Amino acid sequence: MKALIISGDLFEDSELLVPWYRLLEENIGVDIGSIKTGTITGKHGYKVAVHFSLDEIDPSSYDLLILPGGKAPASLRKNGTLLAIVRHFFEENKPVAAICHGPQILVSADVLTGKKATCYKSVAEELKSAGADYRDEEVVVDGNLITSRVPSDLPNFMREIMKKCRESA
């Protein structure tokens, strides 16, 4: 089992740190990917080292994709390599978990048609326009897709992610 977290500068700090540390607690390997290697800095100032740039990532090496929120998704969502990585996970029916503004990347990847999903409230309209069945709930699970709205949803978000990890193990 190996997980990939993709984000960039101005990520929502807790939405990256909580899943990352939770997976490490479970002895699940985690790589952090971003547009370039080096360090990314969250909205609240936490600095995280990037293991791989998007071009270096082989998505077939990973069993789980996590997309934290914050302002990073808006700057990442036009990156074609990232969208191809996301589509790979959906094609292979591997778990994808996105929170807050993270689902903006799923909108751009055009993978939400008919999928039950949630997101930060300001993103709801574009989720619906992308064909998602939007729900205002702490966590929404539809097949391989797990979505949540805000940092305080993280306990529910992580509970469902860990359930998927156990199913995939």
Add this chain to the structure above:
Amino acid sequence: MKALIISGDLFEDSELLVPWYRLLEENIGVDIGSIKTGTITGKHGYKVAVHFSLDEIDPSSYDLLILPGGKAPASLRKNGTLLAIVRHFFEENKPVAAICHGPQILVSADVLTGKKATCYKSVAEELKSAGADYRDEEVVVDGNLITSRVPSDLPNFMREIMKKCRESA
């Protein structure tokens, strides 16, 4: 099973948020205590609502005590009510988990004699002076006591805390 997290302004954000969300993921109830009710604000700007002031806390209602780091422990460590709460946990042999500067509170409570423990490196000397058997390790467990050094130790810290929760359940 019920947990109590005690901290104050300028807490190390991830050291409060990660344990809090992790316990909620496990459906373990968590109360946040501080010198006064209202809101406490972390070093990185996260705001957390306080459920109970120290004077309102009945420590016999709780099975686990967590002391996050940051600058909060330095301002909390002289509070006699807090020190009595800490001593209650040691007298009853209930789990106490402290990270980073959190162990400063254990020094003031005088509960470390002969205990293996760790902490943030700048706190190490006073830990030794308090009679602790200091170790520079990611997580140190000695009986009811679990200690760690820095935020990146959180995966190991939480793994040991959850192990104690399962033993106590």
